[in-house]
Amino acid sequence: MRHPPSHPPDPNAPKPSLSVVIPCYNEARTVKDIVGRVLAEAIVDEVVIVDDGSTDGTRAILAQIETEADSRVQILYHEEN
Numbered sequence: 001m002r003h004p005p006s007h008p009p010d011p012n013a014p015k016p017s018l019s020v021v022i023p024c025y026n027e028a029r030t031v032k033d034i035v036g037r038v039l040a041e042a043i044v045d046e047v048v049i050v051d052d053g054s055t056d057g058t059r060a061i062l063a064q065i066e067t068e069a070d071s072r073v074q075i076l077y078h079e080e081n
Contacts, residue, residue: 017045024049025081028057035065039072047073053081 020038024031031049038047047069051062062075 016043018043019046019048020044022047022049023052024054024058024062025052026054026056026058028054028061031058032061032065035069035073039069045072049073049075051075051077053078 018041022031022034022038027034035047035049038044049062049065051058059077062077065073066075
């Protein structure tokens with residue numbers, strides 16, 4: 001059961017932020033949708049995608065995401081799983 005706060009929230013309080021790490025291996029079918037869903041959340045300040053040596057076209061999709069996405073996205077590539 002949730003209880004109401006004992007005092008109203010401070011409008012000057014800093015906005016919470018969230019960094020999200022998305023590990024992926026052979027996720028060509030899902031990675032673009034997942035990244036889009038994560039970026040749609042206002043609280044997300046940083047998204048780090050780590051490709052672990054994918055062989056199914058994931059890297060090409062990540063390269064497309066890298067050119068289209070905003071500055072919150074960083075992509076790291078590992079050569080082998």
